[in-house]
């Protein structure tokens with residue numbers, strides 16, 4: 001068992017791509033703690049299938065910018081969109097330098113695939129498990145750094161703050177039950193999405209928006225908390241639990257959607273929210289619990305090479321994608337809203353950063369364009385690390401001790417009940433925001 005220390009230079013809550021890339025871009029002389037609720041592989045980053053966008057060349061800038069804005073209903077922040085696109089080539093180079101293997105053409109150049117909402121192929125991928133490929137390589141790089149400590153089964157239950165300044169976190173070891181007060185010069189929330197608060201979601205069930213609830217409780221600004229993306233195609237099942245995603249790149253490569261009579265009923269390459277609406281309307285019209293996805297228009301060799309995990313999972317569920325259609329249904333997938341953060345990942349509370357899916361910097365507007373999420377998480381996590389490095393200062397230890405004295409530890413005695421109350425904080429905030437400004 002790892003014994004946690006009382007002070008770190010930087011504490012990062014979350015071991016997905018955002019948390020890992022933030023740690024890797026901090027100086028090696030900083031002592032960094034990364035915690036995660038379960039084991040590190042239980043992050044949505046690990047599940048990402050389709051890929052990660054990259055600006056193909058200068059000629060692609062206008063199209064990529066417009067595709068992102070159009071998918072986001074022009075509610076995106078143009079400055080963050082520009083920043084993401086401009087940094088995408090360097091970021092993909094970083095990943096390749098880290099050992100990540102992307103699909104290549106026969107001449108060795110990057111092979112791009114396409115997904116809904118994209119006017120051209122610009123998505124780098126590794127089979128249908130791009131997230132696993134990226135996350136495992138980042139984790140190996142992190143493990144090679146003696147200054148970074150990754151500790152599983154530690155749940156942040158609160159932040160420690162006083163006079164609007166963050167000094168660290170309160171965390172619970174879910175194995176030993178021990179409660180920790182952990183102090184840091186900077187705290188980074190990289191705790192992912194909130195699919196776990198919904199009955200049907202592609203997300204890991206442990207991702208319940210804890211950081212969001214904590215920020216709401218402390219008056220830290222959050223934006224568009226009701227901007228929730230529903231993915232059009234998850235494998236239909238009568239069982240409860242996490243929904244298996246069937247990547248949009250399947251449709252990008254030629255798969256089609258069919259109604260109960262096996263007729264096409266929509267343009268499969270529209271942005272996600274449009275395709276979802278079409279599917280839900282068709283299900284209502286047909287009185288069915290799903291529609292069909294037909295992967296047979298994709299050449300067999302392409303399916304075998306590009307989508308092995310999807311083929312396998314469908315087989316396990318009793319569907320042979322080479323011979324028959326697969327039943328699919330929309331499910332909660334992604335969170336466009338989140339803790340308000342700027343281009344450097346700074347929240348409205350000094351010394352507290354938020355990066356990855358838990359934050360909202362406006363890149364995605366009202367609806368995320370496919371394969372922009374890994375990219376956004378990685379780029380803004382790196383920027384947060386660079387910002388901390390450039391402006392590094394120590395916390396005031398007296399003020400931190402004063403904040404510690406003010407903590408009411410009885411609040412954390414029953415952590416399951418506390419986390420349940422956090423779920424309700426999130427659900428109520430979503431409901432309230434939806435009443436005030438409905439998400440279309």
Ligand SMILES: Cc1cc2nc3c(=O)[nH]c(=O)nc-3n(C[C@H](O)[C@H](O)[C@H](O)COP(=O)(O)OP(=O)(O)OC[C@H]3O[C@@H](n4cnc5c(N)ncnc54)[C@H](O)[C@@H]3O)c2cc1C
Pocket residue numbers: 013014015016017018019035036037038040042043044045046047048049050051052130131154155156157190191192193202203204206207208210211245333334355356357358370371372373374375377
């Ligand atoms: C099935 C699926 C497929 C996807 N496919 C793609 C794709 O092809 N391309 C793309 O760009 N995006 C895709 N996405 C979205 C993308 O994977 C995520 O948005 C992105 O990986 C988020 O990264 P993150 O680091 O912010 O969070 P995550 O990777 O989800 O990591 C969150 C971390 O926070 C930890 N955590 C949470 N709460 C606490 C707490 N209270 N205390 C301690 N730790 C905590 C968790 O344990 C975990 O380690 C997909 C998502 C899913 C679910």
